[in-house]
Amino acid sequence: MGSFLDSINLAFIIAAAVKIVFFSFMVILPMVAYSVYAERRVSAIIQDRVGPNRTGIPLTLFGGKKDIALAGLIQPLADGLKFFLKEDFTPAHVKKFYYWLAPALVMVPAMMTAAVVPFGSELDLSWLAKLGVEGAWLHKPIKAVIADLNVGPLYIFAIASLGVYGIVLAGWSSNSKYPFLGGVRSTSQMISYEIALGLSIIPVLMIFGDLNLSKIAQYQDKNGWLLLPLWGEGLTLKRLVLWIPVFISFVIFVVAMFAETNRAPFDLPECETELVAGYHTEYSSMKFALFFMGEYAAMIIGSGLAVTLFLGGWSIPFGAPLGLGYVEGATPIWLGLLHIGCFLAKVVCFIIFFIWVRWTLPRFRYDQLMKLGWLVMFELALANVILTAALMVWLPN
Template identity: 75%
Template structure:
């Protein structure tokens, strides 16, 4: 036991906990809340409406004569009001439901979406050696190397994401089945059929990327793209070679398939047949209220954020800055200044925000598919195109061998 405690790396534990708290509670969950706000504001702009532009403090509930209206900040505290509303609403559980699975379903929707963020490299590295004098004074050993901006630097990152993210469908199916109501049941069946259809295309769309990199480590993919151009923007380093430009076509096809499949996997318009109001009232979460409904809502937006992070890492360079070597901002292992590490983190989340705005734009621009059209697109077009793209990538790599 003493030997085990002596070999225990307390610094690794502390940094891991700090990264988990930072990424989950200070980044992902606030982004979930403000993605809802952004969607409401963005849709208002598209539809020529005002949208939420102020938030009031309901002092009349406490006996005062007048509420306080908060002006001038664009309704930025609206997500706080929405969260408080969900917390204070009555948590009603119908008598006919299967209670255990009815309560379990929202958790199975939210938790997998958050777990997948552990393999996302949200930055390069942070040199925290300037804190060593304080740590040594407190009895610690200090930082002997820069800290990686990833919680778990796995060598099977994409496989981990697909394995964990696919568990989210169980929450939706359980919600539909345990509600003992026809509309939730139909929504759960639709969602399971839809996810099975588009997970095939989603997985096949990533195979050409993995073939090109010959690597399953997301951090190494981001580092390579920082020095040699993004997959979709090969304009510096080795990205200027003929082979990289020839492979740009299958990479673009992979990106398009991946993006469409992500829309389907997250039940976003035009693929929201599992919860469409015109046919199924609210789909699989018809019988849910209060925070259980909020967990479904949060799970959808968290899945959007993680999906955007995977797309950014695979195709858009992850945390890398555009034209970094030309600007003198390239990543150097073990020698990246703290300001550049922070800039990398900001760049990564800025790309995710741009991707989420694209999600919102598509939702408020396109009509909903019929379910037969959705299934036909997944099985008769997306699947075949993704499979043909794998073959095309293999043939091009034989003709134009690359060393990554």
């Protein structure tokens, strides 16, 4: 009995470590790097220019006659190498401890929130027994989520809200006017839109009756996406009428996510035309890169949460009727991998939407940003909660 428990615990530890390495370091960080590449390419297309298209395999360094361009896909690696090799300069007038601490406080919370986002259904490892692998843990499917918490959205909001401390510390510790103004702007902006962001998902949680993100994704797999209730039991009168507050929640959530991640048209904490670079004006080298990595990681996790709550998470459109849905304890490995690919594809589409909005809409004035947050978003989100509660009480099941 003891050896069995030991094997289960060991399997749990190994599975958690593999999932952390896979999702955090082999998915999130490469997506951060190539989101920057996508941003530069998409902005170039929108502005009718070329963008990065030369950086590839430098064969000329090894005696070759011509480099392989690869459409500039090696540009993120070149950018990362540049940040590593640049001088790590610390101005003499800064408060050094907090100046060094701030970039980590921006990057770490963004990565920690990835722990509760389900990036797939389950992975059945029983096929490893055919390869000679032994152990009782082979017969227990592994969930494609690092930590399957029953309070997933609350965990994400609690940890993500810590990122504002990094931005505030960066602005304050730099002892410079532009970073300080950027830090003050970011504080008031994030506080203002966090309220609307939290209220926006309350109708969603009321409809699902659960805070577990994995169960929310499984429910949508069987009954249709929250924004596309077209299969399973999704065509009931109640679900179709509840689509109205769901759509309002989705709009509020997306707008608040733009503001929380300091993305245009809500990029006032770092707007170049007013504050040089905002809260990270005095930073260089990898500390400067950590701010950008934190911003893009937060954008990716926010996209993953939006996909999970509103767009079915890892579920394939009409997957359950086509036999491509989740079956507890019996999901084959190829289908589990297909679910992971479906989730990542949806997140990529959402990231492209983030980029498209940035290079399409002009920046708000600060008074407009505050009025939108307090006089429109907050009241609309609160009214939407009341509307959802009323519809759930009055409508028949």
